[in-house]
Amino acid sequence: MSVNGQSAPGPKDSTPTATPAAAPASPHGPAAPAAAPAAGPVGGRAAAPASAQLRKAVIVGGNRIPFARTGGAYTKSSNQDMLTAALDGLIARFGLQDERIGEVGAGAVLKHSRDFNLTREAVLGSALSAETPAYDLQQACATGLETVLGLANKIKLGQIDSAIAGGVDSASDAPIAVSEGLREVLLDLNRAKSLPQRLRVLSRLRPKDLAPDAPNTGEPRTGLSMGEHQALTTAQWKITREAQDELAFNSHRNLAAAYDAGFFDDLLTPYRGLTRDSNLRADTSLEKLATLKPVFGKNLGSAATMTAGNSTPLTDGASTVLLASEEWADAHDLPKLATVVDGEAAAVDFVHGKDGLLMAPAFAVPRLLARNGLSLDDIDFFEIHEAFAGTVLSTLAAWEDEDFGRTRLGLDGAFGSIDRSKLNVNGSSLAAGHPFAATGGRIVASLAKMLHSRGRVDGRPARGLISICAAGGQGVVAILEAH
Amino acid sequence: MTSSQPVILGEMPSLSKLYLNAAAAAARRRVLGTDEGAGLPETRHEVRDVKAAVENLTAYQHLIGETASDVLPAGFVHALAFPLAMSVMNRDDFPLPLLGMIHLENRVVQSAPSRFTEALDIRAWAENLRGHRSGSQLDLVTEVRGAGEEGVRWRGVSSYLAKGVFLPGIDKPTAAAVPAGFAAPDPTALWQLGVDTGRAYAAVSGDFNPIHLSVLSARALGLRRSIAHGMYLASRALADVGAAKGDAFSWSVSFEAPVFLPARVALDISTVEGTDGAWERSDYVAWNSRSGRKHFSGAVAAL
Numbered sequence: 001m002s003v004n005g006q007s008a009p010g011p012k013d014s015t016p017t018a019t020p021a022a023a024p025a026s027p028h029g030p031a032a033p034a035a036a037p038a039a040g041p042v043g044g045r046a047a048a049p050a051s052a053q054l055r056k057a058v059i060v061g062g063n064r065i066p067f068a069r070t071g072g073a074y075t076k077s078s079n080q081d082m083l084t085a086a087l088d089g090l091i092a093r094f095g096l097q098d099e100r101i102g103e104v105g106a107g108a109v110l111k112h113s114r115d116f117n118l119t120r121e122a123v124l125g126s127a128l129s130a131e132t133p134a135y136d137l138q139q140a141c142a143t144g145l146e147t148v149l150g151l152a153n154k155i156k157l158g159q160i161d162s163a164i165a166g167g168v169d170s171a172s173d174a175p176i177a178v179s180e181g182l183r184e185v186l187l188d189l190n191r192a193k194s195l196p197q198r199l200r201v202l203s204r205l206r207p208k209d210l211a212p213d214a215p216n217t218g219e220p221r222t223g224l225s226m227g228e229h230q231a232l233t234t235a236q237w238k239i240t241r242e243a244q245d246e247l248a249f250n251s252h253r254n255l256a257a258a259y260d261a262g263f264f265d266d267l268l269t270p271y272r273g274l275t276r277d278s279n280l281r282a283d284t285s286l287e288k289l290a291t292l293k294p295v296f297g298k299n300l301g302s303a304a305t306m307t308a309g310n311s312t313p314l315t316d317g318a319s320t321v322l323l324a325s326e327e328w329a330d331a332h333d334l335p336k337l338a339t340v341v342d343g344e345a346a347a348v349d350f351v352h353g354k355d356g357l358l359m360a361p362a363f364a365v366p367r368l369l370a371r372n373g374l375s376l377d378d379i380d381f382f383e384i385h386e387a388f389a390g391t392v393l394s395t396l397a398a399w400e401d402e403d404f405g406r407t408r409l410g411l412d413g414a415f416g417s418i419d420r421s422k423l424n425v426n427g428s429s430l431a432a433g434h435p436f437a438a439t440g441g442r443i444v445a446s447l448a449k450m451l452h453s454r455g456r457v458d459g460r461p462a463r464g465l466i467s468i469c470a471a472g473g474q475g476v477v478a479i480l481e482a483h
Numbered sequence: 484m485t486s487s488q489p490v491i492l493g494e495m496p497s498l499s500k501l502y503l504n505a506a507a508a509a510a511r512r513r514v515l516g517t518d519e520g521a522g523l524p525e526t527r528h529e530v531r532d533v534k535a536a537v538e539n540l541t542a543y544q545h546l547i548g549e550t551a552s553d554v555l556p557a558g559f560v561h562a563l564a565f566p567l568a569m570s571v572m573n574r575d576d577f578p579l580p581l582l583g584m585i586h587l588e589n590r591v592v593q594s595a596p597s598r599f600t601e602a603l604d605i606r607a608w609a610e611n612l613r614g615h616r617s618g619s620q621l622d623l624v625t626e627v628r629g630a631g632e633e634g635v636r637w638r639g640v641s642s643y644l645a646k647g648v649f650l651p652g653i654d655k656p657t658a659a660a661v662p663a664g665f666a667a668p669d670p671t672a673l674w675q676l677g678v679d680t681g682r683a684y685a686a687v688s689g690d691f692n693p694i695h696l697s698v699l700s701a702r703a704l705g706l707r708r709s710i711a712h713g714m715y716l717a718s719r720a721l722a723d724v725g726a727a728k729g730d731a732f733s734w735s736v737s738f739e740a741p742v743f744l745p746a747r748v749a750l751d752i753s754t755v756e757g758t759d760g761a762w763e764r765s766d767y768v769a770w771n772s773r774s775g776r777k778h779f780s781g782a783v784a785a786l
Contacts, residue, residue: 208679221548221723222672232669299749299772351725352752352765353671 057152058336058483060329062445063090064319065271067433069279070171073272074316079108079115082271083122083168086318086438089269090164091127094322094334100129102160105147106320107137108168109436109471112175119166141387142345142468142476143167144319144440149478151323152340161328165444167437168318181209219471221351226358226471227388231297231306233356234390237397244310244389245289248430251386255427256282263426267445279313279433296388310389315433319441321448336483338448338464343478344368350473358391360475361467362398366409368477369465376416380457381450381464383443386429391469426450440468444480451482489529489606495563496570498689505573505581512580523621524576527608530567532630535559535599543687547715548722554596557734558718560637561591562688564625568607568641571623577609579619579645583704586713587620588642588737594786595636596730602630614654618646665777667770670749672723674769676711678745684715711742716779720767723752724783727762736781740771747772761785 065086068074074082083106091097106119115121120134139146144167151163177183185205192198218225224232234244258264259276268275294304296311322334329336346364348355355362361384369375376399384392398404399415409415426446429439447464454462462482469475535555543559544551555563572581597603604627611622620642627637681695693700694710701709717736721728742748749772755763764784770777 223675224670224673228673235669351671351723352754353669354754 054156055158056326056483057155057323057340058326058329059338059340059444059448059480060322060324060334061090061094061337062267062319062321062441062448063087063093064268064438064442064445065089065317066268066274067277067279067315067317067435067438067442068272068274069433070314070316072172072278072316073274074170075172077170077272077316078173079111079118079168079170079318080121080125082170082316082318083108083118083166083320084125085269085271086166086168086320086441087122087126087128087164090320090322092269093266095332096322097127098129099132099162101132101164102162103151103154104128104132104134104164104166105137105151106134106164106166106168107139107143107147107437108170109138109140109143110169110171110174111136111138118168138437139345139476140470140472140474141385141434141436141439142470142474143437144442145343145444145466145468145476145478146345146440148321148323148340148440148444149343149476152343155323155325156340158325161325163323164320165323165441166318166320167435167439167441169435169437170316171314171435172316177213179209179211179213181206185209219350219357224357225296227296227306227311228299229350229357230311230388230390230394231304232353233359233394234305234388235297235303236356237390237394239305239390239393239397241290241305241307241310243393244305245286245307247386247389247392248289248310249284249286251389251424251427251430251432252281252284253427254425255280255431258426263446263449267449277317277432279315280427280431284309306388306390310430312387312429312434315435317433317435317438317442319438319445321441321444335452337452338480338483339461341463341479341481342368342372343476344371345474345476347475348473355473356394357471357473358387358469358475359394359398360473361469361477362395362404362475363409364475364477365465365467366399366411366415368479372479374463374479376418378463379418379465380422380454380462381425381447382418382423383428383447383464383466384423385434385439385443385466385468386424387434387469389430392423395467395469440466440476443468444478447480451480455482489527491529491531492567492570495530495533496566498566498569499691501566501569501573502582502692508573508575509580509582523578523609523612524571524574525608526571526574527606528567528571529604529606531604532602533563533605534602535563537599539687540599546683546687547718553598553600554730555599556718556722557591557593557637557732558714558721560593560597560627561589561625561639561714561718562690563603564605564607564627564639565688565690567605568623568625571607571609572643578612578650579621579648583646585644585646586641586738587644589639589714589717589735591637591639591734592732592786593637593734594634594731597627597629597636603636604628604630604632612650612653614649615644618644619648619650619653620644665770665775667749667775667777668751668768670772671752672750673772674719674746674748674750676742676744676746676748678709680711680715680744680746681709684712688712688714690714706741706743708743711744711746713738713741713779716742716748716769717781720750720752720769720779720781721783723750724765724767727754727765728783729785731786732783733786734781734783736779738779739777742771742778748778 123134147165188201289309292307292309296306297304344364346360350357405411405414451462464480467477607625623641625639685691750769752767754765766782768780
C-alpha cells in the first residue's frame with residue numbers, strides 16, 4: 001500500500017499506552033442514570049478510550065501570525081495571504097520545505113466563495129511539496145480545534161503520519177455578497193437564451209438591488225447577534241459586570257506577561273509589522289475597564305453588563321499546528337510536546353432559549369471527562385475560549401450549579417468547580433483577539449507548549465482541557481496531555 | 484353553516500379587482516348610504532382544483548423563513564385561499580365595508596398537510612356576526628380539502644372588525660376589560676423589518692392592500708406609515724416555532740398593535756414539553772423592541 005514511501009501502515013497494535021483504559025466510567029458514581037435528560041447526559045456511552053489500540057498523535061509545535069484588530073495591520077490581507085503566512089512560518093520553524101505532509105486541514109468562517117479550496121491554495125503558495133493534499137473545514141469558531149481533532153484521528157488510525165491543522169479569518173477582508181435581487185437577476189440572465197429574454201430579466205432590477213449584503217454576526221434563526229445572545233445567558237447565570245471585567249483584566253495581564261517572558265517566541269511569526277496581538281492592552285486596569293459602557297443587552301430588559309472590554313473584538317489572523325505520529329516526529333528529529341488524547345462535540349437547543357447560544361461546552365466537557373474517567377480536579381490547565389467573559393463565567397457557573405448538574409447533566413449534583421489559577425494562564429481571546437477559525441490553533445499550540453514545560457504532575461503527564469464555543473449553539477472540547 | 488347552494492367560482496378571484504370593487508362599493512355607500520340589511524350573506528363561495536404555483540411557493544417559503552419543501556406552509560394555504568374569503572366580503576349583500584376592516588384574530592387547524600402538486604377544493608363563508616365595543620365583528624371561515632375529498636385538511640377562522648360600524652339589532656357588548664399590562668420577557672429572536680416588508684409579502688401572497696405597500700398609499704387610507712401584514716408576522720412566528728410542530732397542528736394568533744414599518748420586532752417563543760419530552764405547544768408573543776408595546780401573540784399546539 002505504500003507509494004513513494006508516503007502512506008503509513010494501517011492501524012497497528014502498538015504497545016499499550018499508559019492510559020488507564022479500564023478506568024471507572026465516571027467519578028460521579030453510575031455513569032448513565034436510567035432517566036437521562038434529553039440534553040445529553042454525562043456518560044451513557046459504553047466505549048472506553050480507544051487509545052490502547054491506536055498509536056499516538058503528537059503535537060510537534062505551532063505557528064501563528066499576531067492577531068490584528070479588524071481594520072488594522074491586516075486590512076488588505078486576504079484569508080489566503082494570512083493562512084499562507086502562518087503556514088510559511090511553521091515550515092521555516094520545523095524545516096518542512098518540500099516536505100510532503102500527510103494532509104493539511106484548515107478553514108475560515110467568513111469565506112469568499114472563490115476560496116472554495118482555500119487550504120489547498122495556501123499549500124500551493126507555500127514551501128510545502130505541491131503533492132501535499134489539503135481540505136477545508138468549517139465549524140464556526142470551533143473550526144481550528146475540529147481540524148486538529150480530525151487530523152489527529154487520521155494519524156491515530158494510521159491513515160497519515162503527519163498533518164498540519166489550521167484556521168484563518170479576516171473580518172476586514174470579509175466577503176460581501178450582492179443583494180438577493182441582483183443575484184437572482186444575474187443568475188437568470190445567465191440562463192436567458194435570447195436578447196428579449198435578457199432584457200426582460202434586466203428590467204427586473206431595482207435601485208435597491210444594487211445595495212450589497214454584508215455578513216453579520218447574527219444567528220440566522222433568531223436574528224440576535226452573538227453578543228445579544230450571550231447577554232441573555234450572562235443575565236440568566238447572574239454574572240456580574242465586576243466578574244467579567246476581572247476575567248478580561250486577567251486575560252490582558254496574563255497575555256502581556258507571556259509576551260514579556262518570551263512564551264510566544266517560538267509560537268509566532270511577525271507579519272505586516274505586527275509582533276504582538278494588536279488588541280493586547282498591557283496597561284489596562286480594572287478601573288479603565290469599569291468605565292466602558294455596555295454594548296450588548298441594552299434592549300433586552302436585563303441589566304446590561306457586557307462591554308467592548310469584556311467581549312472579544314472582530315479580529316484578523318491565522319494559526320497552524322503541526323501534528324505527527326511519534327515515529328514521524330522522531331524520524332524528522334522534531335519535538336513531541338503533547339498528545340491529542342480525545343475530543344467531544346456538543347450542541348444545544350438555543351433557538352427558543354432552552355440553553356444559551358454558547359453553552360454547548362458546558363455539556364461537552366462533562367461527557368468528555370466522563371468518557372476518559374477524569375474529573376475537573378485531574379486537569380492542570382483550563383483553556384476556555386473567551387468569546388465573551390460572560391461565556392466563560394456562565395459555563396463555570398453552570399458546572400457549579402447543583403440543579404444544572406442534576407437535571408441537565410444527569411449527575412448526582414454539581415459537576416464541579418475549577419481552580420481559577422489554572423484558567424487561561426497565558427491569556428486568551430479577550431486579550432489576543434479572536435479571528436474565528438484561527439483560535440483553535442492558537443490555543444492548541446500554546447497549551448501543548450505549556451504541557452510540555454510542565455512535564456509530569458503527581459506521576460502522570462500534565463493534562464490540559466480546551467473548550468471552544470461556536471455559533472449555531474455548538475461547542476468542541478478536547479483533552480491534551482504532555483508527551 | 485347555511486344550507487343554501489354554494490356559489491362555485493370558475494377560478495380564484497383576483498384580489499386587485501376585489502380591492503377596486505370594494506373601493507367602488509365604499510364610494511357608493513358614502514353617496515347612497517348603507518343598506519339596512521344587517522345579516523351576513525348565507526352563501527358560501529367555492530373554488531375547485533386550486534393548485535399552488537411552485538415559484539410562488541418557493542418565494543413565500545424563503546421570505547417567511549421556511550425551508551423550501553414541497554409541503555404548503557399553513558400560512559401559505561391562508562394566502563392561497565385569501566382571495567376567495569375576500570370575495571365573500573365583497574358581495575353586494577355583505578353588510579360591512581371591506582376596506583378598512585381590521586384583522587383581529589386568526590385560528591387555523593391543519594389536520595393534514597398538502598403538497599403543491601395536489602389540487603385543492605376551497606370553500607369560504609362568513610358567520611358569527613356580533614357586536615364589538617368599537618364596531619361590528621364577524622368570522623370568515625375557510626376550509627381546504629383535497630380535490631373531491633370529504634375530510635377537511637385545513638380550516639381557518641379569521642375574525643375581522645369593521646370599526647365604527649354599528650348594525651341595527653346587534654348587541655354592543657359593554658366595554659371590554661382593560662387588557663392586562665404587558666411586561667416584555669427576554670426575547671429569543673429579533674426581527675429587523677425593512678420598509679419593503681409589506682411589498683415583499685404582497686408579492687408572494689397577492690395581498691396588495693395599499694396599507695401595506697408604501698408610506699404614501701398607507702397615508703391615503705389614513706395611516707401614518709405602512710404596516711406589516713398580520714399574516715406575514717404570524718407566518719414567520721409559525722416558521723420560527725420550527726419542525727417540532729409536525730404536519731398536523733393548531734395555530735392561533737391575536738393581533739394587538741400594528742407593526743409600523745420599518746420596525747424592530749422582538750419575539751419570545753416558549754415551548755411546553757410533555758412528561759415524555761415530546762413537544763406539546765409553543766406560545767409566542769411579539770413586541771416593539773424599543774417601546775415594549777405588544778404587537779401580537781399566539782400559539783402553535785399539537786392536535
